[in-house]
Amino acid sequence: MRADENKYVLRRANALSGCEVIKLVAAHDGRFVYGGAISGLLVGEVEEQWDSFALVEYPSNAAFQAMIVSEECERIVQDRVAGLVGQLDIRVQPFLTR
Numbered sequence: 183m184r185a186d187e188n189k190y191v192l193r194r195a196n197a198l199s200g201c202e203v204i205k206l207v208a209a210h211d212g213r214f215v216y217g218g219a220i221s222g223l224l225v226g227e228v229e230e231q232w233d234s235f236a237l238v239e240y241p242s243n244a245a246f247q248a249m250i251v252s253e254e255c256e257r258i259v260q261d262r263v264a265g266l267v268g269q270l271d272i273r274v275q276p277f278l279t280r
Contacts, residue, residue, distance in 0.1 A: 210249040
């Protein structure tokens with residue numbers, strides 16, 4: 183498979199699993215705050231630029247933990263891994279608020 187074909191396959195798999203993730207997050211009272219395509223890196227260096235990101239908020243750490251151990255999440259993760267080269271889940275404790 184050519185590199186451009188592989189990128190298409192990965193993006194399609196990611197998009198398909200992403201629809202399921204949106205439902206799963208909502209079912210655990212989470213919400214997508216912001217997301218989009220990454221158009222460039224302003225500061226720093228990375229080996230390979232990522233193509234998209236999403237910022238998701240959960241009502242509590244317990245809600246997030248309940249989601250990631252759910253049977254539905256286990257099912258989705260298998261499909262999602264096929265669409266990702268890499269993924270980071272970063273927990274943030276807010277210090278700036280609106």
